[in-house]
Amino acid sequence: MMVIPAGLYIHVPFCLSKCFYCSFYSIKSTNLIPDYLLALQKEIEFYSKHFHSLDTIYLGGGTPSLLSYDQLAGILSAIHNNYRIAAKAEITIEANPGDISPAYLRGLRKLGINRLNIGIQSFDNKLLKFLGRRHSSLEAISAIEKSRRAGFDNLGIDLIYGIQGTNIKSWKNTLQKAVSFAPEHISCYQLSLDHKTPLYRTYGQNGFSLPDENTQANFFMTTSGLLEAAGYIHYEVSNFARGKFFQSQHNGKYWRHSPYLGLGPGAHSFLDSKRWWNKSSVRAYLKEIGEGRRPVEYSEELTLEQLQLEALFMGLRTSAGINLRLFKRNYDMDLLAEKKTILEKLRENGLVKLERGFLLPTRRGLAVADSLALI
Numbered sequence: 001m002m003v004i005p006a007g008l009y010i011h012v013p014f015c016l017s018k019c020f021y022c023s024f025y026s027i028k029s030t031n032l033i034p035d036y037l038l039a040l041q042k043e044i045e046f047y048s049k050h051f052h053s054l055d056t057i058y059l060g061g062g063t064p065s066l067l068s069y070d071q072l073a074g075i076l077s078a079i080h081n082n083y084r085i086a087a088k089a090e091i092t093i094e095a096n097p098g099d100i101s102p103a104y105l106r107g108l109r110k111l112g113i114n115r116l117n118i119g120i121q122s123f124d125n126k127l128l129k130f131l132g133r134r135h136s137s138l139e140a141i142s143a144i145e146k147s148r149r150a151g152f153d154n155l156g157i158d159l160i161y162g163i164q165g166t167n168i169k170s171w172k173n174t175l176q177k178a179v180s181f182a183p184e185h186i187s188c189y190q191l192s193l194d195h196k197t198p199l200y201r202t203y204g205q206n207g208f209s210l211p212d213e214n215t216q217a218n219f220f221m222t223t224s225g226l227l228e229a230a231g232y233i234h235y236e237v238s239n240f241a242r243g244k245f246f247q248s249q250h251n252g253k254y255w256r257h258s259p260y261l262g263l264g265p266g267a268h269s270f271l272d273s274k275r276w277w278n279k280s281s282v283r284a285y286l287k288e289i290g291e292g293r294r295p296v297e298y299s300e301e302l303t304l305e306q307l308q309l310e311a312l313f314m315g316l317r318t319s320a321g322i323n324l325r326l327f328k329r330n331y332d333m334d335l336l337a338e339k340k341t342i343l344e345k346l347r348e349n350g351l352v353k354l355e356r357g358f359l360l361p362t363r364r365g366l367a368v369a370d371s372l373a374l375i
């Protein structure tokens, strides 16, 4: 029996301060880090009975770069002691620009971390302040330069568009600046308002607003056009890579229903057709593991209909699209036959195309990918 290697996600749920737009689970009480690391070690050991080999590891958060070299070394050695790691595994860490010194970056390389994703968000100090980021534009640039000097040759940066006070022209300047550093990967997220965020609470109070639908579409198309012209592949709604090799292998697992294991508070896992996720609370996580239980909040067995819908939703968010033969084999559904009328309509409207047995979103289709899957 062939065992498909899984992806491992470790959620490091600590941030020194909370960015105003952020809805990810994290807390500021860094004094809980030692207890968290002990609990994580137990969770790593527990799941080695269910997941054996890994070919991607992703340290995300929160702010994994708050962990010291020794703490990260402890996590990685626990992983190596409990799982088989593929020789060319993609090992990513997310980092805050203000946290990374040259010595720290060299340490990351020594630990085998071969992909670095830096949360830049903007090169404009005013916008960084609006977002509640704790780094400056200069620190962002210096983080990129230091990472290169430390030998990172698979570097990703995150940017946010649609921020109050920006327009297409200023966003183009941001993208051009990003491209000038030639990162291997760029993620561009549209600023959104989650009701749990501080930004949401100030929405409407001080004249702050989000761009209307047309402007948002314009931001999206401009981003896609500019980055593709600069040599990047627009391979997922928000993600661009300078070549196929640099597309995130780890995130690809989420989009293909490949097995993945998520450890740490709030982390999600998927195996066969089962999905489960941990409690989004460090204290509850520590308590459950301390008392010998899995810290699972909820688990579900997805029905064939749910799997079909998810596969359609995720497939149409990627430029690789949907392989119709594999879709039929994996989800027992002949998409072309069962969705004939609506697919024809989407094709006429220039949102999808059919090529060599694949259903592919066009650039305009990617811009409205969330609604495409509701077909």
Ligand code: SF4
Residues within 6 Å of the ligand: 014, 015, 017, 018, 019, 022, 023, 024, 026, 061, 062, 063, 096, 119
């Ligand atoms: S955006 Fe990142 S650094 Fe900011 S609060 Fe959220 S998880 Fe923490």
